[in-house]
Amino acid sequence: MRVNRRKFLAGTAAIAGAAAFPMPSIAQAKSIKIGLLCDKTGPLAEGGIQMEQGATVFLKSKNFTLAGSKVDFVVADTGSSPAQAKTKAQELIERDGVNFILGPLAAFEMLAISDYVAQHKTPILSLAAADDLSQRKPNPYLCRASATSSQATHVLGNYARKEMKLKRVVYIDSDFAFGYEQGGGFQQVFTDEGGCVVKKLWAPLGAPDFTPYIAQIQDVDGVCQGFAGAAPVKFMKQYADVGLKLPVCGGETAGDDALLPHFGDEAIGMISACPYTIDLKNDANAKFKAGMDKDFQAVPGFYAAGMYVSGMVIEAGLKALHGDVSKPEQTIKALRAVKLQDTPRGPIHFDEFGNVVGNIFVRKIEKVGGKLTSVTQKTYQNVSQFWTYDVKKYLAQPAYSRDWPPVTACKA
Amino acid sequence: MSIWGVLAINSITFGGLLFLLSAGFSLIFGLMRIPNLTHGSLFMLGGYVGASMVLAYDLPFWLAALIAAVAMAVFGGLIERFLLRRLSGSLLAQVLVTLGIAFIVADFCLMVWSGDPISVRTPSALVGGTRIAGLFFPTYRIAIIVIAVVVAAILWALLDRTRLGAMIRAGVDDPQMARVVGIRVSRLFTIVFCLGAALAGFGGFMGAPILTVYPGLDFDMLPLALVVVILGGVGSLLGSLVGSIAIGFIYNFGLVVVPELAYFVLFLPMVVVLVVRPQGLFGKQAP
Helix, strand or coil, X not given: CCCCHHHHHHHHHHHHHHHHCCCCCCCCCEEEXXXXXXXXXXCCHHHHHHHHHHHHHHHHXXXXXXXXXXXXXXXXXXCCCHHHHHHHHHHHHHHCCCCEEECCCCHHHHHHHHHHHHHCCCCEECCCCCHHHHCCCCCCCECECCCXXXXXXXXXXXXXXXXXXXXXXXXXXXXXXXXXXXXXXXXHHHHHCCCEEEEEEEECCCCCCCHHHHCCCCCCCEEEECCCCCHHHHHHHHHXXXXXXXXXXXXXXXXXXXXXXXXXXXXXXXEEEECCCCCCCCHHHHHHHXXXXXXXXXXXXXXXXXXXXXXXXXXXXXXXXXXXXXXXXXXXXXXHCCCECCCCCCCEEECCCCEEEEEEEEEEEEEECCEEEEEEEEEEEEECCCCCCCHHHHHHCCCCECCECCCCCCCC | CCHHHHHHHHHHHHHHHHHHHHHHHHHHHHHHCCCCCCHHHHHHHHHHHHHHHHXXXXXXXXXXXXXXXXXXXXXXXXXXXXXXXXXXCCHHHHHHHHHHHXXXXXXXXXXXXCCCCECCCCCHHHCCEEEECCEEEEHHHHHHHHHHHHHHHHHHHHHHHXXXXXXXXXXXXXXXXXXXXXXXXXXXXXXXXXXXXXXXXXXXXXHHHHHCECCCHHHHHHHHHHHHHHHHCCCCHHHXXXXXXXXXXXXXXXXXXXXXXXXXXXXHHHHHHHHHCCCCCCCCCCC
């Protein structure tokens, strides 16, 4: 309710107006086109709107000029549907001729367009977390500045065992690939550190009531949840309704800072691991937060931050290329070579697969001055998508799935 | 904590919510023969309107619930009077219109309330719960059971003990004959549609502290209303009540006992009922 659509439209319109205003032209001003694929309607709209806000705040702060090139910014709505994502990707590439694609949000959208985008050699900076896009079936034109699904939950597994001292945990999430990959990552690290995942519960997407699943949480000392979108708010409410008091930890979407205004007091104490945290104190984050507040009166979460950071990566890549984006092979190489120190999530660089290596923050939700906020407990630096595992061995094991790693009986 | 106890309590509370949703759906379907596909949207919109009253205007919870119900009644009345009535007799057109309105409402909500989930604080008198014999009884959920029972009793009294109720029943049983004996069936349509919409809106707001309100809630709830009505029988109040509680139990226990069938468990009883007793458990044989 903080950003209503009217304010949002007004903000965007103002920006569009500013963009249309003739800028003093520099001799031989080059121009580039950036297309954003995001979910402005449908069940994932909460994150999609944040993505557009994050990208817009960044471009606006640069006056729509990156490394001397004028930016033409096109936004397309995927409607939370793979088919529409494909249509819109085609429009962006073939009609608008974009040089970069930002987004999309969801793995099922990214998987629908991944091959197409690679064939057309368009560098894509997606937030879609599907592990294998930068692991077993890498997309050569992907540059992912957010995280894989399991990148943050690897960290969470370590933290839950080492710092929260949990031994037996139930993992609960939505019944889809993002959930399996998050859960698999958590389980593998948590088990390696001597913990035990007693049960993994998969609730259908759109299940109105999680209580039947929550009722199965027993004989454990903690709960790990990986819900996304609006579901974490609902889960925490229903969890408290059943009278459970066990510690809860969650992934990047479960404790997303954008949800903070919507959580009730029952979320206090929840731990989450995320590639972005609202309380990181550096210049870039201060600027980012101020921009989000000024342009959209929004509390930024990691979707907005992911797009903002992706924008910074494009800018740094363009600088290295001196604005020449005529050869996509060179462009993606330059993007993947980007190293940034001051971003809203701290220093980042990319691995050979184009996936980010950077901070993962473990935070706790606390009430400060009557408002819920995230307070960082521990920062894991330079976390790669492979955690501390050997890359070859990691890639040789199966991808995390509904049944892998399997749940085995716990040692007494 | 006994898992079965928790599930049983939750089955009944979830059934109570479903009853608020489906009673109106069933009456509208029974009287007007329209599967009102906006019903889930009315549930969601009622939730949003009520939540705004609480969050933006700081109104008391129960007043907000009343406003949500009244607002939806007015909205439902407008839909019936100005859209559905013009299409009377053309079932397909009516179904398509209600579906179209559902999409419009969904987009409207996204525009006004953005994509963020909205959670409504449980009224302070009903926060927490009591532990009896090791079982945790959340007060608010118990209150929902009470409310559903009260609403069911009022509806029953209305339908069974008043002149209006007699007219509605006559309309459900045989609209043509009801017209012949001088009942203004078209006015009944409006009244029933308003009533059904009000119940949905009220249910949406009552559900808000449990389910939260979020984009997509409409189409999460609509199939449940359909299932309840098919199971219980069209136009039957008792059918809605029994169907709601039954679906509450099937949903809760089914997901735990046969988690592999999570997507299927709600629709299995519906299929069985359709095959064995197409008019539903408490529905009247089609004339």
